[in-house]
Amino acid sequence: MSTESSYSRRGGKGPKIERVANRYNLSNLGDEVVDRWLGENGYEQESLRDLADRVNRRIIDAAVNNSTNLLDGEAANIYRLLTADDDDVTSGMRTEARQSLRHDGVNVEQLESDLITYQSVYNYCKDHRGVSQSSSKQHSSPESSLSYTRKLAGRLQAIMEQNLTRWIKNEILSGGSYEVDIEIWITCQRCGERRSPERLIDVGGCQCTHEPDQQDEENSINIEEDHLKN
Numbered sequence: 001m002s003t004e005s006s007y008s009r010r011g012g013k014g015p016k017i018e019r020v021a022n023r024y025n026l027s028n029l030g031d032e033v034v035d036r037w038l039g040e041n042g043y044e045q046e047s048l049r050d051l052a053d054r055v056n057r058r059i060i061d062a063a064v065n066n067s068t069n070l071l072d073g074e075a076a077n078i079y080r081l082l083t084a085d086d087d088d089v090t091s092g093m094r095t096e097a098r099q100s101l102r103h104d105g106v107n108v109e110q111l112e113s114d115l116i117t118y119q120s121v122y123n124y125c126k127d128h129r130g131v132s133q134s135s136s137k138q139h140s141s142p143e144s145s146l147s148y149t150r151k152l153a154g155r156l157q158a159i160m161e162q163n164l165t166r167w168i169k170n171e172i173l174s175g176g177s178y179e180v181d182i183e184i185w186i187t188c189q190r191c192g193e194r195r196s197p198e199r200l201i202d203v204g205g206c207q208c209t210h211e212p213d214q215q216d217e218e219n220s221i222n223i224e225e226d227h228l229k230n
Contacts, residue, residue: 024062
């Protein structure tokens with residue numbers, strides 16, 4: 001079954017993955033797809049087909065949950081019924097699944113056109129984001145990691161600003177002028193020096209010579225000698 005229908009081509013500009021993410025409020029979907037394909041930022045590396053399946057299950061889950069709550073595994077089953085070409089899914093089963101979705105208020109034609117192929121994932125990563133699995137080492141560079149961290153900090157700041165607005169509106173906080181600052185500091189456990197991640201990378205790590213274990217041992221010897229003298 002082709003999922004790249006003319007219906008989806010009228011969905012707007014930009015890569016299909018981002019259009020779908022906006023339609024179903026799947027925030028950060030594009031970043032997650034790239035991270036999972038490269039195996040970065042805490043994700044195991046996944047194949048294009050596995051990623052397409054994952055995204056499609058999330059699309060179905062989002063589309064149906066706008067009307068009714070799905071049980072665990074239902075999104076995967078609906079995806080199988082709508083797209084499987086094997087003998088386990090008959091045309092009658094597919095028709096029944098579509099009718100059930102329509103009964104729940106789901107625009108089935110829109111949903112089916114929004115499902116992506118593994119080629120969509122590849123085109124998005126390679127052509128739109130300019131990455132490939134062979135370039136994963138490049139994207140593991142400090143600058144790439146810091147860029148991702150800045151994005152997370154920006155999202156956290158936006159969430160806190162929304163909370164402040166809501167707290168003031170609900171009179172949890174008194175009116176005033178507030179500013180949210182999200183800063184990340186890295187503290188050396190040897191000398192206690194605190195630096196930003198960027199500064200720590202610039203200097204190649206903390207250059208202190210303090211060795212807690214050795215210093216503690218020397219202090220202990222000195223205390224014992226003073227005690228014996230007294």
